[in-house]
Every structure is written in C-alpha cells, then in structure tokens.
Amino acid sequence: MGSYRPLHDGWTVAPAAASPLPADFPVSPVPAAVPGCVHTDLLAAGHIPDPYLDENEDALRWIGHSDWVYETTFEWDGLSHPEPGRGESRVDLVCDGLDTVATVTLNGVEVGSTANMHRGYRFDARPHLSTGANTLQVRFDSAYRYAEAVRSQVGPLPSAYTDPYNFIRKMACNFGWDWGPNVVTAGIWQPIGLHSWGGARLATVRPLVTVEGGDGRVSVHVEVERESSDALTVxxxxxxxxGEVTIAPGERTAVVELTVRDPELWWPRGYGDQARHLLDVTLRGADDGVLDVWQRRIGFRSLRLDTAPDADGTPFTIVVNDVPIFVRGVNWIPDDTFVTRVTRERYAERLTQTCEANVNLLRVWGGGRYESDDFYDLCDEYGLLVAQDFLFSCAAYPEEEPIASEVAAEAREQVVRLSSHPSLVLWFGNNENIWGWHDWDWQLVLEGRTWGAGYYLRLLPAIVDELDPTRPYWPGSPYSGREDLHPNEPSHGSMHIWDVWNQRDYVHYRDYRPRFVAEFGYQAPPVYATLRRSISDEPLAHDSPGMLHHQKAIDGDAKLRRGLDAHMPVPRDFDDWHYLTQVNQARAVSLGLEHFRSLRPLCMGAIVWQINDCWPVTSWAAIDGDGRRKPLWYAMRRAYADRLLTVQPRDGSLALVAVNDSAQPWTASAAVTRLAITGEPGAKTAVEITVPAHSAVTVPLPSDVSTSDDPSGELLLAEADGLRAWWFFAEDRDIHYPAPRWEATVDEAPEGYRVTVRAGTILRDLTLYPDRLDPDSSVDDVLVTLLPGESVTFTVRTRLPLDPAALTSRPVLRCVNDVSSP
Known part of the structure; x- marks a missing residue:
C-alpha cells in the first residue's frame, strides 16, 4: 500500500515583494498554521487587529490586494522510497485546497499552479525531491489582481456587489456580503502532503446507492491511476x-455491483433511524497484494423530487423512501469567514443546535464553499438532509476560459466527493442568478454575452446525470421548472421571498401560496454579549459607528425601524431597541413558517434565511456569530415542532390549523377563547381536531370567537395538548396593555438557576437575557406569553454566581408591555 506524509509543520508566511503594505508593516516571515490563512497567521503574530472587531475590517483590505509566500522545509530520505519498478515508484504532492491563485515550487522548481479554491490538486513531486532538506514554497498572488485580469479579458458582468468575485473560483462571500465582512483570504486552507505509491491507486470511488423493491443496490464506480500494465482487481x-471485478491491462475504470436484500434504511431525522453501513473498497495488484483501500459509511434510501404538474402548478416535494418530506429547513453559510477555524467539534455544536430547532434540512448556499467532509458526515449521522448549491451567487458568471474549464473540473470533483453521503438529496445550480437575469436589469448590460445559463441549464445537469444520476438537480434557487416561466413564480417550483424584508411588512408573507420557499427571512441584531465583545461604541446605539459597520444590508437599520414602526411601541433606549428588534425578527419568521406549514400539502417546504453567521453582525441568523442563540432560534423551534397549532386568516375570518408532522395521527380537543387583555374570558368554543400523520387540517372558527369589537383590548387563545396559538387583534403599539406586574423567585439549580415568574398581568413575549450578566450563560426558553395568574420557570445555565435582583429586572427580564410602561 502507499503511504501519506502530511506537510503541516514548520511553515512561515511573508508578504511578497512589491505588495501594497502599510508603511510600518514588518516584512519578515511569521509562523503560519497549515491548514490556515494569512489573516489568522497575521493575527496570531500580533501584526493586525482582529478583523471582526469594531471597524478593523476596513483597515485590513490591503491584505487581499497583496501577494503572500508560504514556505517550509522538510527532510526526505530517498533510500526508503525505491526506484520505479521496485515498490512505491510515485511520490505526489497532494494539495487538497489552495486559496486561490497559487504557484507551487519544490526546491526552486515550479511543480504546478492553481486558480480554484474549490478543487484539489496533485503534482508529481518525485523528480524534484532531494535526499536531505527540501524546500516547499507556495506563492499566492492577489485574488483581486487575477479576477480583475479575467474581467478585463471577458468584459464586465453585472453582480450584486462591486468586487469581482464572479471572475474567480473562490468563496464569493470573502469579498463581502450583506451579512459578511470583506476579508479576501489567501493560504493553504486544506491538508497538504506527500503521497507515495506504486503500481496503481484508487483515484476516485463513486458509490451510487438506490433502493428498489426492497433491495438496496450499490454501483461502486472506480477510477484508477496506474503505473503498471498488469491486471488489477477491485x-x-x-x-x-x-463483489469483485478485474480491471484489464491498460483499463482505468470498473463498476462493482452489490445488491443487499432488505437493508436497514437511512431516514431523515424525525422519520426513522439513520442506519449506515460500512462500504469497503480494495484495489489489488496481479500478485494479490493490496495497493489501495477506500472506506465510507453509506446509507440506503430511495430519493426523488416530485415536480409533476398538478392543478395548482408545479410542486417541489422531496420524497425519501416513498414518503413526501415537508422540509423544515435553514440556509447555511460558512460558519466563519476564516473557514479553517471551524473544527468538527464546532460543526457538531452548530448542527446540534440546528437539530434542536426541529430542522430537517440545510441548504448550503452558493456564495460560500462546498462544506467539509465533517459537515456532511455529521448530517448523515444526525439525519439532516442537505440541499447543495453549486457555487454561483447573485452575479453573472463568464462561460469563457479560464473560468469554464475550472467550473467543469470543480463540479466533477465535488459531485464525486459527495456521492457517498445519504444526507445529500438535491443539487441547486446556483443562487438567484437566473432570477437576476430576469429581474435585475442584467440583459441590457450583458448585450448578449454569456452569464452562466450554459452552466445551469447544460453543463451542470450533464455532470450530475453522468456522475450521480441518483440525485435530483434543479437549475437554480429560485427556479420554476421551465425557461418560459418566470424563475420566482410562487405556484411553480422553488421561490425566494425578499420583497417582505426589503419593502413590505412581514404580514405580507400570508399573501403568498408557494409550492416551496427556499429563502425568506428577517433581520435582528446579535445577542447583547456578542455585541459588547465585538463593538466598543460608547454609548452603544442602533446608529453608533460600530453598529452601523456591523450592519451590512442596504438600508438595514431603516428596514429594522420600519418593522418596529409597523408593530411595536416606540423604543425609549438601546435596550428597548435591541429587545424589540429581536422580538420582531422572531415574530416575522414565525408568521411566515406557520403560514407556509398551514398550506400543506400545497406548500411542501420552507428554508429560513439563515441559521448561522460567519462573524458578529446584525443579520437574518438565528444563531449569531459567537454561536449564541437569538430569540429567533427559540421561535423557530416552536414553529418547526412536529405538532403545530396556529390561528390563520381564512376567507375573511379566522381558522384554527393543526399541523401534524409526526408519524402518528393526532386527535385532540382544542379550546379556543376570546379574552380581554386583562385576562377575563369572553366567547369560547371547543374544536375537535383529527390530523393524520404528515398532514394539516383547517377548522373555521365561529364568528363570536374570531371577531372582536375591541381589537386593542382583546386577544384569541387556542390550546390543545399543551400547545398554544395566540392571535392578537391589534398591533402591540395600539394595544391597551396594563403595566406589567409579576412576582419572580430565583432558586439555585445544579448547573445554574431556576427563575420562576408568576404573572400579575399579561406578560407579552417574556424573555430572559442572562448573557447580560454572564456572557457564557444560556436559557432554555424565551418569548413566553403569560396570562394573569400563570407562571413559567426559566432554567439558566451558568458557572457564575448571579444577582437574583438583576436576573429578575430590566434589562435582563423583559416583556413587550414594559416598553410602554414607566
């Protein structure tokens, strides 16, 4: 068998000559982490401030315009690696990922060059190795300079941002996004090492798994690279x-067919177990000696995308093991702009938080990266479905060289790499580019030039069909299924809803009757502890310099204020603003999710923008850049629960909708009561609900319950099986709330405290913020509405002693009706 030697030690990085450095910047090399990037290396060396704090990002733009040289030396013992024909005749330098425009030299001889962050490379190193000390150098030229040269060659193309991210195969959001910093990285961002081998090796292994008639089938497609002309056995x-097949002399490919009778199936979370089976592939030479091995855990499951036209248009339903799945989804962006800081443990933490929010699918967004093997392996383990974008986002992309061949090579590599993962259920061709061509005034600018359609409609589907026909491909997100339809048509395929955040009040989510919503969302600032760590403004204000710098959306602050004006009392100070914007985000997304789920089976999925952040920022995320859960996370957990009770407007009145996403039927008696804001009950009715598994039932409510003569003084409450659904007839700004009164007690608990609040009046969206006292603390629930006489106990996890008086008063303990009260 071959051997692999990592080359991760002893690296340094230094600016190349003529780079545009600040006047006082030291030019001597500093230690470099591999895998890593230049920003984190310079930060570790103390040469730059943290780009994530305050406005430091702007002062560090020069890094992306500079060239950088990484270098290491290593010892090589040529005697332990025989000459050709006597064992391991090949020695390859394997670069799993270089970011991005790299020239690789070994002992002063160029062995290869790259221009694609999203590919791996393998260079023949043996002719250039010396016994004893060897010097390996990787020079990274500015991604800006390369992209600008390509733009000059093919001509300018429209995009959402001014930086030329669409002219280079690099993580687009490195160049800044409406939630991300502009930190254009460079570095050896994936493992690098020497692979010694002889005879032949497994170049690619591509297991295609299907289930049919109770049988699991695995077609194991193998491609070998070979030095010998002997027959091989795989x-x-x-x-x-x-199973076993022979690869004849001179041949390089083979397929081993395996049939497993009645295998234990892999299911999405909430539908069954995540059974996985070890697939072991072995390559042997003519003497039956083992040349190479490959192992992965695979899952048996059938998969299809139902887009057969119906009376309402074109559905978009993911079907696993013949069960239609209502997608309770979130969009995923890189969890850190400096992606090598995201360890398997951090992925596990973030994906566990995602599961705990009752999510069953992540869409990996097309302006980031193809995620790490750890990410997909954990999704396999947790039962989280993955919809993967090819990496094109919010721009026209050239179909000319040098980009075209890079796109094809990258796509082929990634389709093969991810083919073993049962969690991967869908490829999207791009993010919003087909929509952009239709609606964002591109056509006049393009004047007939290429913009990416050839990738999305021809190249990428052909690659998926050739290399992994077991998985569906959809040309874009959004896309309506046909070129003659507008790509963001609600009744066809997948759509994005962004007019609500950008232009209209969030109640207008209810105007849509979509088949599948792949993006929608609403903004709020991060958790207070995250703000205070990352922004040093004094005083902190919604429009203080650091806050505005960490708000990347166009007119984002004004849009947040528009949302508050439509619903909330006027904030008196920053604490009010922070709390109310977070409540508004949670309510906006909850309203959308409950509406979309209530439309089942017309609508079969919603994917919230977004679950995570890549740095501390005001954004659409449910988990902020420091990994803390915003109130949205808790609201999403409720709105995505297996069983949901929601009040929805229907035909000029109100209806109770019961959604059952569990595998068991749900039968219950729901009590629906019209109440005064002060808590006195009015009209009441009992609603019997019987909801089959994986379905929704709508029951109209009688007018005496669903109609109010005093909208600012009444509300509606539906209750069944411990679930509650609220309907307020007026906006909070117009409701005659009583001044909030409560009694609170604090008791020590094994890992912190139990805080019990007993309501003396209605308490709307009662929320506890223990992070204001201990940044490392957390709470089990927020946004709890209580009627007079009701109580709730919050569990606070903390390692610090906390002041009970501070835990039970403003700004730590809040409700909406304390804003309009003294």
Missing part, C-alpha cells in the same frame, strides 16, 4: 455482501 463489500 473488490467492494457492504452489509455482508461482496
């Missing part, structure tokens, strides 16, 4: 079944 084994 065998594959899974779940007790083994």
């Amino acid at each position: 065998s594959a084994a899974v779940a007790g079944v083994r």
